[in-house]
Amino acid sequence: MNLATINIAAILPSIILSIFGIVVMVAEPFVSASKKTALAWLALAGTIAAMFALIPMADNRGQWYSNLWIVDDYSVFLHFVFLLIAAITILTSADYLRRENMNHPEFYSLLLFATAGMLMMAGSNELMMVFLGLEILSISTYVMAGFRRTDLKSNESALKYFLLGSFSSAFFLYGVALIFGATGSTNLTVIAEALRSPGTSPGLVELAAALMLIALGFKVAVAPFHAWTPDVYEGAPTPVTGFMSVGPKAAGFAVLFRVFLTAFPSIQDRWASAIWVIAALTMVLGNVIAVVQPNIKRMLAYSSIAHAGYVAVALAAVSETGVSAALFYLLAYSLMNLGAFAIVTILGRRGDKFVHLSDYAGLASRRPVIAALLSVFLLSLAGVPGTAGFAGKFFIFRAALESRLIWLAVIGVATTVVSFYYYLYVIVQMYMREPEDEFADVTMPASVKLALVVSVAGTLYLGILPASVLEWTSSAALNALR
Amino acid sequence: MDLITSNILTIVAFTPAVGALLLLFYNREHVRSIRAFTLIITILAFVFSLHLVAHFDSTNPDFQFAIRVPWIPSLGIDYSMGVDGISLFLIVLTTLLTPLAALASWSIHDRLKEYFVFMLLLETGMIGVFAALDFFLFYVFWEVMLVPMYFLIGVWGGQRRIYAAIKFVLYTMIGSVLMLVAIIALYIMHGEATGTFTFSYIQIQSAIASGRMVLGPNIELWLFLAFFLAFAVKVPLFPFHTWLPDAHVEAPTAGSVLLAGVLLKMGTYGLVRFNLPLFPEMSHLFAPIISLLAIVGIIYGALVAMVQPDMKKLVAYSSVSHLGFIVLGIFSFTTQGMQGAIYQMLNHGVSTGALFLLVGVIYDRRHTRLIDDFGGLANRMPLYAAFFLIVTLSSIGLPGLNGFVGEFLILLGTFKASYMRAAIAAVGVILSAVYMLWMYQRVIWGEIRNEQNAGLLDLVGRERAMLIPLLILMLWMGMYSNHFLRPMDASVAKLVNQSQARRLEFAAGRDIAR
Numbered sequence: 001m002n003l004a005t006i007n008i009a010a011i012l013p014s015i016i017l018s019i020f021g022i023v024v025m026v027a028e029p030f031v032s033a034s035k036k037t038a039l040a041w042l043a044l045a046g047t048i049a050a051m052f053a054l055i056p057m058a059d060n061r062g063q064w065y066s067n068l069w070i071v072d073d074y075s076v077f078l079h080f081v082f083l084l085i086a087a088i089t090i091l092t093s094a095d096y097l098r099r100e101n102m103n104h105p106e107f108y109s110l111l112l113f114a115t116a117g118m119l120m121m122a123g124s125n126e127l128m129m130v131f132l133g134l135e136i137l138s139i140s141t142y143v144m145a146g147f148r149r150t151d152l153k154s155n156e157s158a159l160k161y162f163l164l165g166s167f168s169s170a171f172f173l174y175g176v177a178l179i180f181g182a183t184g185s186t187n188l189t190v191i192a193e194a195l196r197s198p199g200t201s202p203g204l205v206e207l208a209a210a211l212m213l214i215a216l217g218f219k220v221a222v223a224p225f226h227a228w229t230p231d232v233y234e235g236a237p238t239p240v241t242g243f244m245s246v247g248p249k250a251a252g253f254a255v256l257f258r259v260f261l262t263a264f265p266s267i268q269d270r271w272a273s274a275i276w277v278i279a280a281l282t283m284v285l286g287n288v289i290a291v292v293q294p295n296i297k298r299m300l301a302y303s304s305i306a307h308a309g310y311v312a313v314a315l316a317a318v319s320e321t322g323v324s325a326a327l328f329y330l331l332a333y334s335l336m337n338l339g340a341f342a343i344v345t346i347l348g349r350r351g352d353k354f355v356h357l358s359d360y361a362g363l364a365s366r367r368p369v370i371a372a373l374l375s376v377f378l379l380s381l382a383g384v385p386g387t388a389g390f391a392g393k394f395f396i397f398r399a400a401l402e403s404r405l406i407w408l409a410v411i412g413v414a415t416t417v418v419s420f421y422y423y424l425y426v427i428v429q430m431y432m433r434e435p436e437d438e439f440a441d442v443t444m445p446a447s448v449k450l451a452l453v454v455s456v457a458g459t460l461y462l463g464i465l466p467a468s469v470l471e472w473t474s475s476a477a478l479n480a481l482r
Numbered sequence: 483m484d485l486i487t488s489n490i491l492t493i494v495a496f497t498p499a500v501g502a503l504l505l506l507f508y509n510r511e512h513v514r515s516i517r518a519f520t521l522i523i524t525i526l527a528f529v530f531s532l533h534l535v536a537h538f539d540s541t542n543p544d545f546q547f548a549i550r551v552p553w554i555p556s557l558g559i560d561y562s563m564g565v566d567g568i569s570l571f572l573i574v575l576t577t578l579l580t581p582l583a584a585l586a587s588w589s590i591h592d593r594l595k596e597y598f599v600f601m602l603l604l605e606t607g608m609i610g611v612f613a614a615l616d617f618f619l620f621y622v623f624w625e626v627m628l629v630p631m632y633f634l635i636g637v638w639g640g641q642r643r644i645y646a647a648i649k650f651v652l653y654t655m656i657g658s659v660l661m662l663v664a665i666i667a668l669y670i671m672h673g674e675a676t677g678t679f680t681f682s683y684i685q686i687q688s689a690i691a692s693g694r695m696v697l698g699p700n701i702e703l704w705l706f707l708a709f710f711l712a713f714a715v716k717v718p719l720f721p722f723h724t725w726l727p728d729a730h731v732e733a734p735t736a737g738s739v740l741l742a743g744v745l746l747k748m749g750t751y752g753l754v755r756f757n758l759p760l761f762p763e764m765s766h767l768f769a770p771i772i773s774l775l776a777i778v779g780i781i782y783g784a785l786v787a788m789v790q791p792d793m794k795k796l797v798a799y800s801s802v803s804h805l806g807f808i809v810l811g812i813f814s815f816t817t818q819g820m821q822g823a824i825y826q827m828l829n830h831g832v833s834t835g836a837l838f839l840l841v842g843v844i845y846d847r848r849h850t851r852l853i854d855d856f857g858g859l860a861n862r863m864p865l866y867a868a869f870f871l872i873v874t875l876s877s878i879g880l881p882g883l884n885g886f887v888g889e890f891l892i893l894l895g896t897f898k899a900s901y902m903r904a905a906i907a908a909v910g911v912i913l914s915a916v917y918m919l920w921m922y923q924r925v926i927w928g929e930i931r932n933e934q935n936a937g938l939l940d941l942v943g944r945e946r947a948m949l950i951p952l953l954i955l956m957l958w959m960g961m962y963s964n965h966f967l968r969p970m971d972a973s974v975a976k977l978v979n980q981s982q983a984r985r986l987e988f989a990a991g992r993d994i995a996r
Contacts, residue, residue, distance in 0.1 A: 413659035
């Protein structure tokens with residue numbers, strides 16, 4: 001490698017995030033306890049600066065650093081999504097950490113590192129890089145899940161996530177090793193070329209692909225690798241749950257699409273049918289089990305499993321429209337789910353006590369704005385037209401039908417009907433039951449307000465005028481299928 | 483003027499939505515101004531919709547006042563609307579019933595602002611369904627409309643409102659998601675056959691009619707069924723009707739009026755607009771079965787209505803019966819049957835809307851709807867009794883009132899298609915006279931049996947204002963039916979010709995195959 005290949009602009013967002021993460025960590029001891037929240041704004045400034053860094057990054061398209069790193073519409077779009085997720089998470093956590101007496105700014109460092117890991121996953125063109133990004137993301141998230149150190153459930157959540165997560169990382173690494181053995185490379189482009197030549201043993205490659213599918217399936221929580229999700233989501237601090245339900249999931253899908261479409265097109269008919277089964281199973285299990293959840297965090301956990309199923313449908317379509325729909329859906333899902341979790345956070349109040357569905361009874365007559373916002377997010381998750389969720393599902397089902405996955409589309413729309421039941425049930429609680437609680441101690445700090453404004457505006461914008469974002473995702477999809 | 487005419491559909495459809503948006507900024511304590519504002523907005527929408535009637539060209543069978551703006555160009559989705567003789571009066575019916583429903587909502591006090599916001603959004607959704615000429619846009623309106631209705635039933639409804647609201651949404655959803663799959667399938671097949679990917683109704687329909695896009699019989703069967711299920715649930719056709727009594731009984735008066743008056747018509751409108759022109763072969767193939775279901779619905783609805791102790795439930799089941807007539811007329815494939823069906827859609831909206839308003843009037847006073855709780859109301863409420871009589875007679879199809887024209891045309895058309903069907907359906911006409919008059923007799927005539935009814939007030943000015951427009955319409959549509967039938971002529975003739983021509987082709991093709 002010579003110096004000429006070093007291109008700072010191509011990795012500028014990751015660099016900025018890492019620097020800000022380190023600065024927040026180093027500055028922490030020097031900031032008095034009452035001013036710790038200022039470091040949240042510093043972290044927020046980091047994510048926004050990284051967003052601006054996307055502009056020079058986008059001007060440096062191509063492969064860099066000995067083809068380890070790739071800049072194209074696909075990676076830039078995902079960078080944008082991940083940075084948006086990080087920014088909204090910071091906005092919802094700032095007040096939460098203060099409220100829960102755990103205002104340790106390491107939280108923001110961890111969040112920025114986790115996000116940097118996600119950016120690496122989006123931009124890497126090489127399996128070892130993917131693994132590094134995956135580990136940076138995972139290790140930061142394990143700590144964040146256990147951030148309520150004195151809370152047993154939070155401990156359980158972190159430990160469970162750590163044990164199962166390490167297990168799945170091992171699967172991934174084993175898959176990478178096998179691929180290296182079969183093709184002599186970990187570079188996606190080289191792997192694809194090697195697989196096209198007749199010399200490589202298909203059995204070994206299929207085994208490797210299966211191992212990677214399992215590992216990434218665990219990260220994105222698709223059935224049958226989803227069992228960890230409800231407990232981990234329930235126990236983790238609510239803003240972390242919100243982050244985990246969108247960030248690692250979107251990053252996992254980013255890798256899944258990139259690796260399988262770039263490196264494994266030659267065994268496409270084998271893995272596409274596996275994805276078909278996974279998608280169908282995930283949509284059915286996630287939606288059906290969500291119906292009986294009395295705890296809103298668990299309900300949203302199962303709903304997030306179901307949504308992973310819809311994205312998997314787009315992967316099973318193996319087409320440009322499929323990738324485009326999946327990217328659109330990841331952005332839409334991130335906005336609406338983070339919005340919902342922001343509201344669950346403020347309604348949970350001290351100690352995350354109020355997370356039972358019946359705690360939401362009569363919210364609309366006491367706090368009409370909060371109830372209306374949560375309704376928008378839930379209706380979008382359910383997929384009512386005019387919201388991002390509908391546009392996303394529509395694009396996904398279109399891609400599925402284009403690839404003649406008729407039964408998968410039918411299963412998808414049928415399970416959507418099931419999802420209406422549990423999302424509407426929350427609305428029933430809020431609007432149609434008498435209040436038992438005055439909700440007088442529910443506060444809406446300005447930071448959460450901003451997070452909600454961003455997510456509700458995004459949810460409605462993507463729902464009503466999806467054309468421009470869809471153009472972006474289509475050109476990103478072309479890159480992924482090069 | 484031209485600017486108005488080319489955008490009139492947008493103006494009509496979105497006036498209520500803009501009103502809903504403005505209403506959000508009202509202080510919730512100002513009850514009177516909220517009511518007045520809603521009323522003004524809905525009347526405004528009605529006045530705008532009259533522009534459609536005034537400038538409608540009766541000789542033109544195609545879509546008028548058309549507007550088409552690209553919405554999601556990469557997918558061929560347009561914001562595209564238009565009106566023909568079939569949808570024209572359905573839109574006006576919607577804009578007419580909404581202000582009347584708003585007037586019937588004076589007894590609502592709890593969260594009044596939200597109530598009217600949902601009602602206005604519902605109106606936009608309903609108009610949009612009738613005006614949309616793009617499959618995507620149609621589906622958006624079709625689904626979006628569920629949300630305000632869900633809230634209207636679930637928040638402001640009766641005892642079992644939550645059950646009824648969820649049942650309403652889930653039933654409709656189950657029907658319509660498969661239609662979404664069918665819509666996307668049509669889009670892809672049209673794109674692959676012609677090279678243009680578009681959700682335009684006109685383009686896809688003409689591609690099918692001209693044979694540029696050929697659906698195999700197998701595919702046509704599935705697509706037909708997917709569309710049919712969505713509309714049959716909405717109509718509701720027997721045996722998909724079980725959500726209707728629940729929704730009607732639990733909904734507030736205004737909700738019932740709009741549900742019966744407009745929402746059910748979306749089902750029959752969908753059959754006319756989509757199933758017949760897009761899948762003519764399957765429509766003919768299934769016509770006997772669908773007609774059978776319609777006839778079962780006519781008789782079953784009437785018999786069940788007869789034994790209902792609750793007036794609202796009685797009217798709800800009578801809707802199942804009346805809507806059966808409409809479906810029967812549609813699947814007679816005759817000009818008369820089709821015209822009668824469309825006429826009857828309007829009639830049912832007017833008469834049943836009025837019936838629900840009348841039930842609402844005494845419910846507001848007595849908080850009961852049980853027939854047994856009343857009796858002898860004519861003594862205390864003479865004007866109410868007179869109005870009720872006219873509406874009852876209109877509902878059972880007395881000559882001179884609107885119901886007669888529609889039923890007569892439907893039976894005439896059905897008779898041409900099949901003697902048997904017409905004969906059995908005619909029994910339904912008799913049964914409807916039985917249950918309606920019997921209810922009227924028990925509620926209005928005789929002595930006052932219940933002390934609590936002794937002090938009842940007759941109709942007040944507001945209640946007269948919401949009923950008189952409908953009474954005038956009943957007479958007008960009964961006496962001068964041509965005023966309403968003529969604008970439909972061209973469009974109905976086009977529809978019938980198309981499906982008949984295709985049928986001949988189909989039959990010829992079968993003969994050759996033999």
